[in-house]
Amino acid sequence: MTSTRTDRWLHLDGTTNTRDLGGLPTTDGGTTQFGRVLRSDNLQTLSEADVAALVEEVGLTEVVDLRTTAEILLEGRSPLRDVDAVTHRHFTLLPERGRRTDVFAAEETDEEIWAQLPADWAESVLPRQVAPGDEGEPPAVRSYLGYLTDGTDNVLAALRSLAAGGRGAAVVHCAAGKDRTGVICALALAVADVTPEAIIADYAQTAEVIDALVAKLASSPTYAEDMTRRDVASHTPRAESMRRVLELLDERWGGPVGWLEQHGFGADEQAALRSRLRN
Template identity: 30%
Template sequence: MDVITISRELRLEVAHNVRHLGGYPTAAGAETTDVAIRSASLHRLTDRGLEQLREREVLTIVDFRSDAERERDRTPDASRYGIRVVHAPVFQHDMSPAGFDGEFPGFAAVYAMFLEVGAAAYRTLFETIAEADGRVLFHCAAGKDRTGIAAALLLDLAGVDEATIIEDYTLTEQLLAPLKEQWLPQMRERGFDEARAAALLAAPAEDMAATLRHLRERYGSAEEYARAIGVSSDTISAVRARLTA
């Protein structure tokens, strides 16, 4: 199966929820490039899938998963195809609906936590995009939560409007539909009821809207957030230049 781009989606053998951030209009009248690619876990990739990444000039992968996740679901050796993998865990203790201790407070509250506990990971993403050759793919497990925050930060930095950022986030639920039949039985086996298990794959618009409000109220913008977590002005400029054309 060759790489097929349907809208922004990339069909890889085998990965889910893979799509670039290109083609979105910006406030400056430009358009986002396809340099940055978001994805769910790549542990299912075949050799052909790795070849497809290399054909798309993806030379760097940023993995937001924890050590335990990486050990459990190992990504095939991408170095054979000239692709380096940068490990940048957003958290080490599971903060998803599956791993959250006690009552899950909702994604908006958890995403606000990600901005704090994941500061080093998001700083690594900014710095990697600024310096890397070729395209950069970033991912977590489902490509929705940790990855969704990263995509929102990049799109906001590029000057994409909030409605479009929210729409990009909600597309995840549609693209993860093929995984539902696999994930829901597994979650039920772990003792989670149907509603909480289904929440793993949900991407409600209101959660990203609330996250963007939090970003504005606490930091002002993705650019100010990047500065607050230690990203240099030169790096911010370089990232914006790579993201827009």
């Protein structure tokens, strides 16, 4: 690992899009704390030095994995799975063909788990769902609203895991660390009273590394087709996408926290998540 941290970015050998959610401004003039929640792209290619930096320097104790069962099985184990001090949790936000599985309850070589992958698994790795009534929204906005519709329980479960995680650091990740991860992080930051503009800016910051990120994913058979059939510009996160999602949440639910409250994420859970990010 050449260096560990520059501002909010963590420069690791095995990831392209890892950064800390610390240092973001809140509506009451405060800031979020460093070393509490990180966001990242896929962790399968972490080096030994990366693992040491995350566990020993950052204090990582929890991985919140938002990928599908197919992605986890096809990409293989993260080296962090071999660290006893790190807990792994799996909350897919995408609809999966067949029965959803707690893939971490079994080894990747388990034949019963592999048997659950559909024959046409490639089409189900990164499905583009659309929430009813949102067909007229831009593609990214449709997908993000779709997570909230199709993956409601796991959206809540991921945030509850962060809220209950204590003082150690957690990393939230998917494949690229921009879409599924972006929605979970936006909701968590909203609970911590981070300003809307800072939430939007954090989401859009992945654009700074998009070329390297697309190249990394294109090198994996799991993601190559999805990366190469569209140009880099179509993969690039745009501030207006997250701004539109926040606008729609404001209109329909009174904001991200309103959406959470009306789906059962209560005051005590909000306070715990806010505390983890801020105190």
